[in-house]
Amino acid sequence: MKSYIWLQTVDGSIQQVEQEIAMFCPMICHEVIQKGMGSSKNYAISLPQQVNPAMLSLILDYCRFHQLPGRSNKERKSFDEKFIRMDTKRLCELTSAADSLQLKPLVDLTSRALARIIEGKAPEEIREIFHLPDDLTEEEKLEPLKNATDDPRIRLLNRLYAKKRKELKEREKLKVTGLLISMFQNVEVDEELVDDRSVDDLLSFINGDDGDSKGIKTSKSKKKNRRRKDLLKSTSAHEATKNHNKESNGLNSVCRSAEVGQILPGVGATTNLQDVEDDIFPNKNEFDDGDIDDEIDPTLKEKIDREVEDFARRLNSDWPERMQEILSLGQEKKPVHLSLNGKGS
Amino acid sequence: MEITKVLPDDCISLIISLTSPRDACRMALLSHAFNSIADSNAVWQMFLPLDYIHIISNSSSPPSLLSLPKKDLYFTLCYHPILTHNGDMKFQLEKESGKKWYMVGTRALSIQWVDTPRHWTWISLPDSRFCRVAKLKNVGRLEIKGKVKLNTLSSNTNYEAYFVFKLVRDRYGFRHTPVELDVSIEGTAAGEVRSVILDPPRNMPQQAKERADGWLEIEMGEFFNGFEDDRTVEFSLREDHDDQPKRGLIVQGIELRPKHKHNR
Numbered sequence: 001m002k003s004y005i006w007l008q009t010v011d012g013s014i015q016q017v018e019q020e021i022a023m024f025c026p027m028i029c030h031e032v033i034q035k036g037m038g039s040s041k042n043y044a045i046s047l048p049q050q051v052n053p054a055m056l057s058l059i060l061d062y063c064r065f066h067q068l069p070g071r072s073n074k075e076r077k078s079f080d081e082k083f084i085r086m087d088t089k090r091l092c093e094l095t096s097a098a099d100s101l102q103l104k105p106l107v108d109l110t111s112r113a114l115a116r117i118i119e120g121k122a123p124e125e126i127r128e129i130f131h132l133p134d135d136l137t138e139e140e141k142l143e144p145l146k147n148a149t150d151d152p153r154i155r156l157l158n159r160l161y162a163k164k165r166k167e168l169k170e171r172e173k174l175k176v177t178g179l180l181i182s183m184f185q186n187v188e189v190d191e192e193l194v195d196d197r198s199v200d201d202l203l204s205f206i207n208g209d210d211g212d213s214k215g216i217k218t219s220k221s222k223k224k225n226r227r228r229k230d231l232l233k234s235t236s237a238h239e240a241t242k243n244h245n246k247e248s249n250g251l252n253s254v255c256r257s258a259e260v261g262q263i264l265p266g267v268g269a270t271t272n273l274q275d276v277e278d279d280i281f282p283n284k285n286e287f288d289d290g291d292i293d294d295e296i297d298p299t300l301k302e303k304i305d306r307e308v309e310d311f312a313r314r315l316n317s318d319w320p321e322r323m324q325e326i327l328s329l330g331q332e333k334k335p336v337h338l339s340l341n342g343k344g345s
Numbered sequence: 346m347e348i349t350k351v352l353p354d355d356c357i358s359l360i361i362s363l364t365s366p367r368d369a370c371r372m373a374l375l376s377h378a379f380n381s382i383a384d385s386n387a388v389w390q391m392f393l394p395l396d397y398i399h400i401i402s403n404s405s406s407p408p409s410l411l412s413l414p415k416k417d418l419y420f421t422l423c424y425h426p427i428l429t430h431n432g433d434m435k436f437q438l439e440k441e442s443g444k445k446w447y448m449v450g451t452r453a454l455s456i457q458w459v460d461t462p463r464h465w466t467w468i469s470l471p472d473s474r475f476c477r478v479a480k481l482k483n484v485g486r487l488e489i490k491g492k493v494k495l496n497t498l499s500s501n502t503n504y505e506a507y508f509v510f511k512l513v514r515d516r517y518g519f520r521h522t523p524v525e526l527d528v529s530i531e532g533t534a535a536g537e538v539r540s541v542i543l544d545p546p547r548n549m550p551q552q553a554k555e556r557a558d559g560w561l562e563i564e565m566g567e568f569f570n571g572f573e574d575d576r577t578v579e580f581s582l583r584e585d586h587d588d589q590p591k592r593g594l595i596v597q598g599i600e601l602r603p604k605h606k607h608n609r
Contacts, residue, residue, distance in 0.1 A: 092348055092351045092352055093351060095352060095356050095360075096351055096352050096353065096356065099352075099353060099355075099356050107356065107359070108359075111356065111359045111360045111363055112363055114360045115360050115361075115363035115364045118360070118364060118368065118372075119364040119365060119368050120368065122371070123371055123372075123374045123375055126371075126372065126375055127375055127376070130347065130348035130375075131347045131348070132347060132348065132349070132375050132376040132378075132379065133347075133376055134375075134376065135376050135377050136374065136375075136376065136377060136380060140380070141374050
């Protein structure tokens with residue numbers, strides 16, 4: 001004589017289920033044993049609201065299979081793999097329902113399936129799958145990273161972020177000088193003076209990409225700085241031809257000393273230990289390349305900025321005469337490639 | 346259907362903890378709700394080794410480390426190795442997986458003649474985490490051995506063993522003579538014995554790689570640590586064929602690194 005347990009789902013419908021199957025769920029077990037419920041239709045156990053009839057049916061299928069002790073591990077695994085083949089939404093509902101019934105093995109199974117779905121995906125993709133609002137501000141997204149200042153990559157990110165802000169300002173200055181220089185020297189100014197990456201990209205680099213890409217990106221930022229210095233150098237070269245020798249020398253020496261300033265002291269901890277060997281192969285400098293950019297003496301940096309501004313102003317004042325010159329020369333020369341930041345916004 | 350309305354927080358925690366530390370960091374960026382769950386102790390505790398409390402309590406680090414939020418503790422252990430086993434071993438976490446990553450320092454290795462000043466000396470170097478490392482003055486036969494109990498390491502993991510060393514300018518005996526490297530689990534047949542030259546001349550390929558900390562490393566072998574294996578894994582480095590004098594090798598230790606899975 002089989003015994004049955006009476007269960008009521010949130011929509012009011014009542015059904016009876018074989019005892020050994022229903023009791024596989026700890027929550028139902030508890031209701032039966034501790035509270036004596038479920039023995040008849042009138043005393044049907046009210047299931048949590050997450051367990052609608054569809055979910056209950058799935059859960060009972062799961063219980064029906066697994067409660068049989070005779071099954072091998074291989075069989076169980078095989079059943080599980082087929083069982084979880086359902087869309088993400090159902091998986092979530094099933095997880096919730098199983099959780100409310102305290103059916104841990106099923107919660108683990110569905111959770112693992114959901115974990116496999118989201119692992120390795122970018123934030124935007126996951127938001128789409130789970131219909132999540134993108135309700136964090138950019139500041140908030142960077143907030144936890146700002147606190148973890150020990151991580152050299154996070155320090156790099158903070159620096160990249162600060163640099164991005166700075167570059168947006170510098171862009172204006174450089175635009176002017178760059179434009180003018182290219183006109184005089186018929187030189188192609190490199191487009192990528194500015195790091196246009198969005199915060200999300202920067203973050204997914206920190207969080208998502210391989211460590212290797214860090215190396216690539218720091219060398220990129222180093223290259224940018226070098227190009228900026230080249231710009232400065234070329235402005236100073238031009239200056240020299242225009243009787244501003246003092247200025248140009250000033251700029252050149254500033255550039256040179258800025259570069260010297262980049263050579264940071266090595267790891268060289270001071271040692272007062274007797275047996276330190278100084279014929280040991282030197283340590284690799286462990287500082288980020290990214291450090292170098294920001295370690296330029298701020299007064300030097302200011303000086304560079306001032307020189308650039310000065311030069312821009314001077315060019316501006318000479319503008320009308322020079323325009324004449326260019327126009328007359330321009331007839332024979334090829335059209336000047338003027339696009340700065342050629343990448344569309 | 347927004348997932349945070351369907352699933353309770355602890356289910357979401359469980360799901361996140363079943364992904365990876367890297368994924369968990371990404372998920373903190375998804376939304377407000379996910380932000381607090383993905384950074385929570387419930388999630389990050391799952392990425393730490395099961396016995397992390399035991400490891401930290403028996404290390405040279407301050408116990409205040411244990412009062413850090415679990416996510417901070419995780420990254421601290423990734424970037425700031427701690428000394429365990431009485432200062433003989435260096436411990437950290439492998440960032441992608443949270444698996445245990447140890448270096449067995451020279452003090453915990455068996456080096457033949459290491460305590461005889463004529464053959465080896467103990468020196469302190471600023472770029473070694475260990476107090477002292479061993480420097481070779483002169484031996485004819487070189488033998489360095491180490492062993493580690495498998496249950497010290499992360500279970501269900503492939504490990505690679507590396508010999509971490511330096512060569513000083515005043516060195517000889519390693520340029521043309523290969524040393525034999527071997528890794529095997531006690532009781533099993535010896536794995537392949539690798540024969541490498543630690544200090545090849547410039548026109549020969551360099552088998553040792555330079556590390557970020559300025560030392561050199563050369564792979565000794567691999568092994569797999571299963572579940573609840575109470576055996577020991579043994580390592581050895583040997584040159585005992587030519588009896589020629591050797592000098593100028595500095596040994597930091599043998600590093601046991603979880604092998605990268607190279608996915609995504």
